[in-house]
Amino acid sequence: MTQATSSPDPSTPDLSEGWSEQRSRLRKDLGRLDVLFFLICTLVGLDTIGSVAAQGPQGLTWMAVLALVFFLPYGLLVAELGSAFPVQGGPYVWTRLAFGRLVAGLNQVLYWLSNPVWLGGSLCIIALTTWEEFFTPLPGLWKYAAGLAFIWIGALAVVQSVRVGKWVPTAGAVARIVLLGFFLVSVVVYAIERGVHPLPAGDFNPTYAGFVALVPVLIFNYVGFELPSSAAEEMTNPKRDIPLSILRSGFASLVLYGGPILGILFVLPAKEIGSLAGFIDACKAVFTVYGGHIAADGTVVLTGAGAVLGGIAAAGLIIGLLTSGVTWAMGAHRAQAVACADGAGPAWLGRISERYGTPVRVNLLSSVLASVLLIVALNLTDGNGEKYFAAGLGLAISTTFISYVITFPSLVVLRRKYPATPRPYSVPGGRFGLWTVTALATGLVAFTVVVLIWPGFGVGWFGTAGSAADSLPPSFAGERLQYTLSQVVPLLLFLAVGGLFYAWGTPTRRRARAEAAHDGRDLAHQVTGAPDHRQGTAARGGLR
Template sequence: MTTFEGIPMARTPAGHTLVNATIDEIHEKSLLRKSLRRFDLVFFLICTVVGLDTIGAVAKNGAQGFTWLIFLAVVFLVPYGLLMAELGSTFPFEGGPYVWCRLAFGRFVAALVTVLYWCSNPIWLGGTLTILAVSAFSDFVTPLHGPAEVVFALAFIWFAVASAIVSFRFGKWVPSVGAFVRLAVVGFFTVSVLLYAARNGVHGFDAPAFAPGYAVFIAVVPVLIFNYVGFELPSSASEEMVDPRRDVPRTIAWSGAGAVLLYGLPVLAILLVLPASRVTGVGGFLDAAKEVLTVYGGTVSPDGTVTLTGTGKILGAVTAAAFIWALLSSGTTWIMGADRAQAAAGFDGAAPRALGRISPRFGTPVTVNLLSGVVSTVVMLVAFRLSGGSADRYFTIALGVAISTTTMSYLGIFPTLVRLRRTHPDEHRPFRVPGGMTGAWIAGSLTTFWAVVATVWLLWPGLGVDWFGASGNPDQALPAGIGRAAFELIQVVPVVLLLAIGVLFYVLGAPTRTRRAAPGEVSATDERGMAPDER
């Protein structure tokens, strides 16, 4: 063992040498604290993968939404889980996706990918999660308008940011409690649907309703891909885990099985209670919950208006509070993980050095956390203004931007498995995707294919519905009241802007890249092996 500027150093177990590691990286990693155990990771992943915000967006496509949910669980979720289990256990380094891209394709590509990956989350927090929280409070507690709506949204956003700032020792309880809340909400909702069905009957659907169709396929696939991603997120905090090599593959398996169940049950329940024509993206889960809660007290008028009374009203308020907490824990968890990936880029020289600061007090990337809060606040204010008071329009626009930036980032993450199999063949792999290189190619190709498909259909909704003699109007896939030109502008401009920011971040990271640690040495907490020709 040797030391470099007073910090313990060692070679990697696999015999690789650390090339182009920065002095800043070594210093910042010395401030990290190990506090994530297997128990924490299971609930962290449940909060990451199972989001209640998009259940309505799936259910509004009718029974076909459930068909495609199961289909993508097989052709996307399974290979995706295998891929992330290998990467997360083989390369357990702070920054996760950033490090994998950096190892596979170099700092510049990693800089672009990480900006998309990071910034999609404050867009999501300030967009879809905030409007759903506002809607839940307005529908079940008291209506929010004007300044009250903005104050509530600000409190929602900055509580999530504050939870990401505090030490993982305390902050990890937000996703842990959020996971339990999810289980309680979905369980209570499902039981209430059974009681509702026994008393009032159900809307129901026949077998042909599950038959797949192209128009629904292209509408629901991007949302389902967005639902299922997140297995890599805890790996952004790998060096804060107690035993990532053992825990990552197991927790991915458990949370993957739970994700299918926790998405499938409420989607089916919503379709049993409400006809697809009455389900909206923003209100699907909330509208169905409100109607089934009438079994405890309340009425449904002939025009579908629901009024809760007595116990039903009390349970409605409790359900809304639990729903808001579930949304909050989703946003907090993603901010925690994605911000660490961006911080890793900062202390590695692929972003401004200031973004790579780890707080000595909390052991968290406070600067990036605060920047995420600022971005979320701006997105919220802009989206409120652009939506013209339409919650559903705001939800659709914000969700589209959040999903497209997310899926584009995975275009740089998914291919790293095959690349790292070739460039780092001697790394110890506690878990391998079965089937050797063929299995790696299948997992990498399937996941990348679906990321491409989701991105294309998000950037151009309705693509292909009028091809090959098929009937339909592609513009019907657009949000109501928004033309094609306006929609494309709203979707494309943020992507171009984020890519430009990625280039700028890389340029601003140049001074950090010059402060290299001694060749052939690596901090005792970092077992990463890098190829000598890596840029």
């Protein structure tokens, strides 16, 4: 185990002394395989499989299209930024170098807060739903207790040192491969014994209404490439490992994500697939081949080996959900700590624990926020899981994607501002490739933010089929204002938090400016031989 004691590349602009003081506490314990598992755990989201399957076969069509026009450009973009600027804090540093500390600080707060929203929102509600479907109901206070346990077990994992904590995404990646692989094998067995629902070719035809409904969850499952860069100075060789891991994990995620969606469509009638429980219901239906039956009303009863395997799969799903939140937190929290140490937030949040080498204070604050969100949301929605899930997932995605709208253009700006910085990997195609990649990635996340805040945007325009009202989440049917407020009000609050954080970082920025001025005076004295003002004053004081 080695410590990172200096900036990884002298050609890369350094941050303020606030972060330099913390850098020595980092430990280089992330190897190539660790980064690969980290990305698989990040990219393969188990919470949105049902949301995509609920849109029918065209979900697979749009998945293929977005793989080409978003996933590929996004991966190329991050591969260059991550290998050219392998500095702890990743997205914050890229944005800071491109647009300055204020913009980067506000942007980073949005990126960071999306994690407790996601953990205390959609991840937590799916974990609770899975538990109730396969094990036992959680009435009254038991639901709150189980949700808080889910959040704080994750918090305990995030605070651990990299040497220990890296096993969480590894376990998550293995759980995904085993769970999704076993599900697909079971679908084949189910198809042989009981047949499957036909998927007419016409159902794969893409529609604009389907695109508007699917683009948020599909792109959300395609993002996360930048997260390992937030821990770049804890990698043994980030310039080599980041681009290579992006390539490998990208292919793996397409297989692990597309296969289960197809399996759900084969097993369940499209009208019976729900956004929240689609994958859970499909698992229960498929596992009846090992023991159990499906009643005439659609109720699934698992018995014998089916019940045992169902319980194991449910545990694997809960582990997969928990590790998703933990892995994203490991990256987002590190970037927020760098921002705070750099003067874009309160300095006390930028401290790295000497014992663990992780930003323990940011981790704990995030868990508190996730806990508050869970309690408030369960009360506001009266325990309505579908409503809670829709609002929480939409907010997590829109918050993350607003930050991407600022971060992605950093690629073009940094090519211009730092042309001499070594780039082990560069986006191919010269200026045309550079602008194409940036425009596609930025444009699609910006469009996604619009359709999240106003579902159905553009539906029914220019002769397109469908009604904008039908694009609202089913749990918010006829409640457009309530849904929009559930997105806009928290976003405004998060921006206010970003402004407050930046104000709290004033002492750090003032101290950094004073130190820079001091270093400048010392350099001028050494070069010119000019008398030092402070030395002269001290001498005169001594004579007196």
